[in-house]
Amino acid sequence: MEWHAYVFIIFGLGGAFFISAIATLCWAARKGHLTNFETVSRSIFTEDEPEGQQTDFFPSKKPSPIEETLSV
Amino acid sequence: MSTATTLEPETQKQEKVTLFEIDQSTRQAALLFFTCSLVWLMVGTLFALIASVKLHHPSFLGNVEMLTFGRARSAHLNSVAFGWANNAIFGILLWLMARLSQQKLQHGGLLLIAGLFWNIGLVIGVTGILNGGLTSVEWLEMPRYVAPLLAFSYALISIWGILAFIHRRSHHVYVSQWYILAALFWFPWLYTTAQTMIMWAPARGTVQSITNWWFGHNVLGLWYSPLALAATYYFIPKVLGRPIHSYYLSVLGFWSLALFYNWAGVHHLVGGPIPIWLISAGIVASVMMVIPVVVTAINHHMTVVGSFGHVWASPTLRFIVFGAMSYTLASLIGSAMALREVNQVTHFTHLTVGHAHHGVYAFFTMVCFGSIYFIMPRLLQREWPSAALIHIHFWGCALGITLMVVALHIGGWIQGMQMNNPEVLFLELMKNTLPYLHARSASGILLFIGHTAFFINFFWMLFKKQPKDEHGPTLFSEVETQNI
Numbered sequence: 001m002e003w004h005a006y007v008f009i010i011f012g013l014g015g016a017f018f019i020s021a022i023a024t025l026c027w028a029a030r031k032g033h034l035t036n037f038e039t040v041s042r043s044i045f046t047e048d049e050p051e052g053q054q055t056d057f058f059p060s061k062k063p064s065p066i067e068e069t070l071s072v
Numbered sequence: 073m074s075t076a077t078t079l080e081p082e083t084q085k086q087e088k089v090t091l092f093e094i095d096q097s098t099r100q101a102a103l104l105f106f107t108c109s110l111v112w113l114m115v116g117t118l119f120a121l122i123a124s125v126k127l128h129h130p131s132f133l134g135n136v137e138m139l140t141f142g143r144a145r146s147a148h149l150n151s152v153a154f155g156w157a158n159n160a161i162f163g164i165l166l167w168l169m170a171r172l173s174q175q176k177l178q179h180g181g182l183l184l185i186a187g188l189f190w191n192i193g194l195v196i197g198v199t200g201i202l203n204g205g206l207t208s209v210e211w212l213e214m215p216r217y218v219a220p221l222l223a224f225s226y227a228l229i230s231i232w233g234i235l236a237f238i239h240r241r242s243h244h245v246y247v248s249q250w251y252i253l254a255a256l257f258w259f260p261w262l263y264t265t266a267q268t269m270i271m272w273a274p275a276r277g278t279v280q281s282i283t284n285w286w287f288g289h290n291v292l293g294l295w296y297s298p299l300a301l302a303a304t305y306y307f308i309p310k311v312l313g314r315p316i317h318s319y320y321l322s323v324l325g326f327w328s329l330a331l332f333y334n335w336a337g338v339h340h341l342v343g344g345p346i347p348i349w350l351i352s353a354g355i356v357a358s359v360m361m362v363i364p365v366v367v368t369a370i371n372h373h374m375t376v377v378g379s380f381g382h383v384w385a386s387p388t389l390r391f392i393v394f395g396a397m398s399y400t401l402a403s404l405i406g407s408a409m410a411l412r413e414v415n416q417v418t419h420f421t422h423l424t425v426g427h428a429h430h431g432v433y434a435f436f437t438m439v440c441f442g443s444i445y446f447i448m449p450r451l452l453q454r455e456w457p458s459a460a461l462i463h464i465h466f467w468g469c470a471l472g473i474t475l476m477v478v479a480l481h482i483g484g485w486i487q488g489m490q491m492n493n494p495e496v497l498f499l500e501l502m503k504n505t506l507p508y509l510h511a512r513s514a515s516g517i518l519l520f521i522g523h524t525a526f527f528i529n530f531f532w533m534l535f536k537k538q539p540k541d542e543h544g545p546t547l548f549s550e551v552e553t554q555n556i
Contacts, residue, residue, distance in 0.1 A: 006275055009268055017261050021330065033245045037319035043244040044172070044310050048091045053313045056386040056446055058459045 089176060089241065095450045097176035098167045101183035102451055103534075105163030106444060108191045110530050112155025115198075117523050119148035121516045128509040138202040146213040147201045153211070153291075154222070155194050157432065160440040161299045162187070162229050165252050167447050168306055169233050172249050173240030177232065186228035193221035209270055211288040216271040223263070230256040247322040251302035254330060258294040262287050278346050282338060289337030292431055297399070298329070300439040301368065304396050307446055308375055311389050312382055317374035321367050329364040332357045339410035342419065358410030361403060369400040387462045391442030394470060398434035402427065405481075417492060422508060423484025426477050433519075434473045441469070441526065454533060461529040468522025476515035483508025 028034055045051040123145040125132045133139045170177045177183075197214030200206065205215040233256050237249060266287035269275045275283065309316045316322055338346070338354030376383060376393060383389040405427060409418050418424060445462070449455055456462060483505050490501040 005273070006269060006279070009265060013261055013265055017257065020257065025327075028245070034323065037323070040244045040246060041309070041315040041319040043242060043246055044306060045313070045315075046091055049310065049313075051313055051315065054311060054382050054386065055313065056311045056388040058385065058387055058462060059455045059457070060459060 089174060091171065091450075094170050094174070094176055095167070095447075097178075097180050098163075098170050099180075099451045101177070101180045101187065102163040102167050102447065104184055104187040105159045105166075106448070106530070107534070108187065109156050109159035109163070109440075110527055112151050112159060112194070113523055114527055116148050116151030116156055117516070117520050119144050119151055121513070121520060123148055124509070124513045124516050128506055128513065137204075143202055143204065143206065146206050147198050149211070150194070150198055150201060150214055153432070154214075155191075155198075157296060157436060157440070159187075159190070160444065161296070162190075164303055164440065164443045164447065165233055165255075165299055166229070166236070167451075168248055168302060169236045169252055172242065172246050172306070173236050174242040175236060175240050177236055178239070180232075183229065183232055186225045186232075189221055190225035190229075193218045193225065196221070207271070209284055211291055212266060212270065212284075216267070219267055219271065223260075226260070226263075230260070246306070247316075247319065247326060248302035248306045250323070250326050251298040251305070254326070255295050255298040255302075258290070258298075262290050262294065278341075278344065281341060281344065282346055282350070285340040286337045289340060290334060292428075293329075293333040293336065296432065296436045297333075298326075300395065300399070300436045301325075301329075303439050303443045304372065304392055304399075307388055307392050307443060308372060308396070311386050311446065312375065312379055314375060314379070317371050321371045325364045325367040325371065328367065329361070332360040332364065336361060336410065339415065342410075342412055342415040355410050355412065358407050362407050365400055365403040365407075369396075372396045387456070387466070388442045388446040390466055391438045391445065391469075395435045395438035395442065398430060398438065398473075402430035402435055405430070417488035418484060419488070420491070421484035421488040422480045422505065422512075423488065426480025426484055429473065429480070430477045434477060438469065438473075441465070444530075448530070448533060452533060454537070456529060457532045457536065458529055461525040461532075464525035465522045465529070468518050468520075468525060472515045472518030472522060475518065476512055479508045479511035479515065483511075 033040075042051060049055045122133060122139055123141055126141045126144065130141075166177060166180075166183070194214075197218040200215040200218070201213055206213040207215065233252060237253060266283055269283045270280055270287075274280060305316060305322055335357030336354055338350050339358050342351055342355075344351075372393075376389075383393050408414055409423075409427060418427075445456065486508075487501060487505050490496040490504065
C-alpha cells in the first residue's frame with residue numbers, strides 16, 4: 001500500500017474520532033451535562049438501593065438495618 | 073436523597089422500571105459472558121504457570137511442541153486479555169449501562185450470538201497460537217483470520233451498549249457512562265488501525281512498531297482502564313451509599329485521560345530508531361497522565377475515607393478498592409518509567425512485565441472480581457454460597473499479585489542495572505534473576521488458588537439453587553420478591 005493510503009487511514013480515522021470527541025463535548029455542554037453535578041452524583045441511588053445504606057456484605061454477615069444506616 | 077427527588081419530571085411521567093427488571097434484562101447475556109470469562113481465567117492461569125516455570129526450569133514440558141515458552145506465554149496473554157478480561161468487562165459494561173440508563177436492555181438474548189462468536193473466535197485463535205500460527209505482534213498474536221469474527225462480535229456488543237444509552241430514561245449522564253461510551257468508540261479505532269497497518273496491509277519499517285505500541289498501550293489505557301474506572305465510579309459510592317466526593321473531579325479525570333492517554337504508548341520505543349520528537353511527545357503525555365490519575369485517586373480516597381470498616385465488610389469493595397489503589401500506584405510508576413533515564417534501565421527487563429500485571433491484574437482484574445461479586449446475586453436472586461471461598465479468593469489474589477509485582481519490580485531493576493554494566497557477564501545476570509522468577513511462579517500458585525476458589529463459588533452459585541435468605545446481604549426489592 002502506498003504511503004498516502006496510510007496517511008488517509010491515520011489522519012482519516014484519527015480526525016473522525018477527534019471531531020466526534022469535540023462534538024460530544026459540545027453536545028454535553030449544550031444539554032447541561034456539565035452542570036448540576038450535585039444531582040448527577042446522586043443519580044445512582046434508587047428506592048431499592050438508597051443513599052445512606054450499604055448494599056453489599058459478605059454472605060450471612062449483614063448488620064442490623066439500624067446499625068447499618070447509622071454507621072454509613 | 074432517593075431517586076424520586078433526583079429524576080427529571082419527564083422521567084417521572086414514564087412507567088417506572090425497577091432495578092429488578094433492568095437486571096433481569098441483562099441476565100442471559102451477562103451470565104454467558106461471566107461464565108466464559110471464568111473458564112478463560114482458569115485456562116489462562118494454567119498457561120501462565122507453565123510459562124513462568126519454564127523461565128527458571130526451561131526443560132519443564134520441554135518435549136511438548138505446543139507449549140514452548142513463546143506459545144504458552146502468548147496463549148496466556150490472549151486467554152486472559154481477550155478471554156477473561158473482555159468477557160468479564162462485556163458483562164459488566166452491559167449491566168452498568170442498562171442500570172445507569174434506567175432502561176431494560178432490549179432483545180438482550182441476541183447478545184448471546186455475540187458472546188458465542190467471540191468465544192468461538194478465541195478458541196480458534198488460541199488454538200492457532202498453540203499450533204504455531206501466532207504472529208510476532210504484541211497483543212495481536214492470534215492469527216489474523218480470527219479478526220473478522222471478533223470484530224463482528226464486538227460490533228454487536230458495542231451497538232447494544234450504545235442503544236441502551238440512546239434509549240435511556242434517565243436525563244443524567246453519569247461519569248461511568250462517559251467512560252463506557254468513550255471506550256466503546258476508542259476500541260474499534262485502535263483495533264481497526266492496528267489490524268490494517270500491521271496485519272492486512274502492513275506499513276513498512278518502524279511505522280509498524282509505532283502502530284504496535286500505540287495499539288498495545290492504548291488497549292490498556294483507552295479500553296480496559298476506562299471500563300474499570302466506570303465500575304469503580306459506580307460501585308464505590310453505590311455500595312457505601314454515599315455519593316462520589318467530587319463529581320467535578322471525576323469529569324475532569326475523564327476528559328484529561330481522553331486528552332493525554334492516546335499519546336503515551338510511544339514511550340515503549342525510547343531508544344528506538346524513530347523520530348525523537350515522537351518519543352518526546354509520548355513522554356510528555358505519559359507525565360501529563362499524572363493529572364487524571366491523581367484526580368481519580370483523590371476522589372476515590374475522599375469518598376472512602378472514614379468508611380474503611382464498610383469496605384472490609386463488602387466483598388465488592390475489598391476487591392475494587394484494592395484495584396483503585398493499584399491504579400494510582402501502577403499509573404504513577406508508569407509515568408516514571410516513561411522518562412528516558414528510567415526507561416534506559418527498565419527496558420527489556422522483568423520490570424515491564426511486573427508493571428503490566430500491576431495494571432491489568434492488580435487494577436483491572438481486581439475491579440472485575442469486585443463487580444461480579446455485586447452483580448451476580450442480583451442476576452440470580454441468590455447469595456454467594458460461601459464466604460470462606462470469597463476470603464480465599466481475595467487473599468490468594470491480593471497476596472499473589474503483590475508478591476509478583478514486588479518481585480518483578482525489584483528483580484527487573486537489578487536486571488536492568490546489570491545489563492547496562494559491561495562488567496557483568498550476561499550469564500551471571502541471568503542467574504541473578506532466578507530468585508525473582510521463582511517468586512513469580514510462587515505468586516502464580518497463590519493466584520491459581522484464588523482463582524480456583526472463585527471458580528468453585530461461581531459455579532456452585534450458578535447451579536445450586538438455594539432458598540433465598542430474607543435477611544441476606546443483598547437488598548432484594550419487594551417487586552422482585554413477588555416475581556420469584
